[in-house]
Amino acid sequence: MSNPVGLPELSVIVPTLNEEGTLPELLENLGQQRGIAFELIIVDGGSRDDTRSLAASAVTDFHLVQVDSPAGRGTQFNAGVRWARGEWLLFLHADSRFADPTALARGVGHLIAESERLAAPLIAGRFALRFADTGGHHPGVYAFYESKARQNRPGCIHGDQGFLLQRQLFSRLGPFATDLSFLEDERFAERVFQQGKWLLLPAEITTSARRFVAEGLFRRQWLNALILNALAVGWFDFLRAAPGLYRVQDQAGRIDLRAPARAVWGLLRDRPWRERWRLCYDSAAFALDNAWQLLLVLDVRLGLRRNRDFRGEKTPCLDRWEKPLRRVCRWLPGRFFLAVGLGTGGYLLLIFGSRFPRR
Structure with missing residues (x-):
């Protein structure tokens, strides 16, 4: 040495x-x-x-x-x-x-x-x-x-x-x-x-990409979205309590979404309804603030048609439509209805996530 x-x-x-x-x-x-x-x-x-x-x-x-x-x-x-x-x-x-x-x-x-x-x-x-x-x-x-x-x-x-x-x-x-x-x-x-x-x-x-391959790309990204949402809204109780959110590499294997789902429901059940509503509203705000990613998806799809090595060098959809989309996403009634949707259906998707096709 x-x-x-x-x-x-x-x-x-x-x-x-x-x-x-x-x-x-x-x-x-x-x-x-x-x-x-x-x-x-x-x-x-x-x-x-x-x-x-x-x-x-x-x-x-x-x-x-x-x-x-x-x-x-x-x-x-x-x-x-x-x-x-x-x-x-x-x-x-x-x-x-x-x-x-x-x-x-x-x-x-x-x-x-x-x-x-x-x-x-x-x-x-x-x-x-x-x-x-x-x-x-x-x-x-x-x-x-x-x-x-x-x-x-x-x-x-x-x-x-x-x-x-x-x-x-x-x-x-x-x-x-x-x-x-x-x-x-x-x-x-x-x-x-x-x-x-x-x-x-x-x-x-x-x-x-060994973690994505071992855990399942879409399952891992679904769980990542939940983790980042919890971080953004300050829900550290979930990040500490939910098992298997992020395992060390040598223990990585196919993700079972039922365990974090049980943690979500268990923690929500112990909260007053006002706190549950605030959590859903803040989660809706987080989702809408990240709606720009939909425009990036379009840019990547269009870019890959021209060049298989495209990696976001030009983003015309994002450049043109992000500001109008941001104005729409800041519309308060929209955040309200999305929060209601998250409260009634978003976590149900997590519960049934374990039934998604294994990819």
């Missing part, structure tokens, strides 16, 4: 938990990066496989540090920061890869240039997302999610894109939330939006 003289410019922090199948490829991929001095900090959350021994025996051209930490991606990221020596931090998942050997150098250079140009030091970056290991299924759906991840909007930026930022900014916005075992990336991304600015970096990051 090499230890280059001098401090690294960048610290790459990767949490692991039973990642023996992905770690060797990650080390090889990062070893191909050129143009920047970086270190890799692997923070293990108690792996029961050979992850730790693989990291300990790895021979790399970059400085590699292995740290032990309690499990939980947010907790592991925070532990990695305490060992980091670089001015720049990259929070990366173990199944992430870069096809461009200058991706890290270009990412840091782009953020430095944009910070100087905009005179705004509170800038964080993430890479353009691509999915791998999809099994060739639902290419249009994955193209939509890849296009959505390139939108500079709240709710569109996730940890599988890699979070790149200066240590100074992390000190101001961090640490990652650890009161839940998941959603640390969503909550950190929101803090960046509140106090700074996100930029899309000029390189792609590839992440494995």
